[in-house]
Amino acid sequence: MSTALSVNLNKIALIRNSREGNFPDVLEFGQLCLDQGAAGLTVHPRPDQRHIRSGDVRNLAELVKRTPKREFNIEGNPFAKAHGDYPGLMALVEQTQPDQCTLVPDSNDQLTSDHGFDLTSASDALAPIVAKLQAMGVRISLFMDPDPVQIRLAGELGVDRIELYTGPYALQHGTAQGETLLSQYRRAAEQAVSSGLGVNAGHDLNLDNLSDFLTIPAIAEVSIGHALTVDALRLGMPAAIQAYLAICQQSR
Numbered sequence: 224m225s226t227a228l229s230v231n232l233n234k235i236a237l238i239r240n241s242r243e244g245n246f247p248d249v250l251e252f253g254q255l256c257l258d259q260g261a262a263g264l265t266v267h268p269r270p271d272q273r274h275i276r277s278g279d280v281r282n283l284a285e286l287v288k289r290t291p292k293r294e295f296n297i298e299g300n301p302f303a304k305a306h307g308d309y310p311g312l313m314a315l316v317e318q319t320q321p322d323q324c325t326l327v328p329d330s331n332d333q334l335t336s337d338h339g340f341d342l343t344s345a346s347d348a349l350a351p352i353v354a355k356l357q358a359m360g361v362r363i364s365l366f367m368d369p370d371p372v373q374i375r376l377a378g379e380l381g382v383d384r385i386e387l388y389t390g391p392y393a394l395q396h397g398t399a400q401g402e403t404l405l406s407q408y409r410r411a412a413e414q415a416v417s418s419g420l421g422v423n424a425g426h427d428l429n430l431d432n433l434s435d436f437l438t439i440p441a442i443a444e445v446s447i448g449h450a451l452t453v454d455a456l457r458l459g460m461p462a463a464i465q466a467y468l469a470i471c472q473q474s475r
């Protein structure tokens with residue numbers, strides 16, 4: 224079985240938002256990703272709407288629902304307050320019923336995601352959120368650092384999957400320290416599997432570092448946006464998606 228590729232469309236929206244109008248059209252690029260065989264689409268709307276807007280989330284949810292066997296994944300912090308057109312993560316999930324919701328502990332002013340949950344302090348607050356998502360029938364994934372102790376706590380919280388935060392791996396890839404880190408991610412994935420959790424991964428994965436990461440056998444899904452969008456500038460979006468799919472299909 225290959226690893227599913229979920230294309231993150233944040234950066235397409237970021238370019239669109241730099242001008243008035245709807246160019247590039249996020250929906251058109253979402254369709255293109257699905258036409259090219261991506262397993263799903265990911266968005267990470269942030270309260271300041273700097274890239275993906277609430278309307279994009281609704282439109283993309285409809286697009287994915289119309290396309291058989293594809294998944295829509297919404298990422299975000301469930302504790303971030305509603306702000307302007309952003310109704311909050313849980314309201315967006317309720318409105319759009321995605322296949323998966325990935326909970327991420329980002330503060331509003333972060334440039335990008337840079338750490339997973341500390342469940343020694345966050346589990347109590349997350350428990351009612353997990354219960355609400357379970358009642359909606361949405362698969363729940365938690366954004367986590369590769370720490371087996373923390374991942375055991377994710378299992379105890381009753382979520383379905385974790386998403387391993389791969390930023391540090393990407394930064395060290397190709398160095399001796401990167402090899403050591405990869406072993407750490409491997410142990411974290413093993414802990415997830417023995418805790419009954421599926422394993423996703425994402426952040427700064429790219430055409431250079433993805434195949435080494437996917438030597439970890441249990442990775443169900445990778446969500447990739449930043450590097451894939453840059454590759455699309457060089458290669459064109461269809462060729463960029465095919466290049467990532469080729470790596471994903473060799474895995475597992």
Ligand SMILES: CC(=O)[C@@H](O)[C@H](O)COP(=O)(O)O
Nearest residue numbers: 233267298327335336425426
């Ligand atoms: C959780 C995660 O790693 C991604 O969602 C990534 O943070 C993309 O968000 P930005 O596009 O805002 O950097």
Ligand SMILES: NCC(=O)COP(=O)(O)O
Nearest residue numbers: 231425426427446448449
């Ligand atoms: N969950 C990670 C994601 O959606 C995309 O991260 P990146 O490829 O934009 O770094």
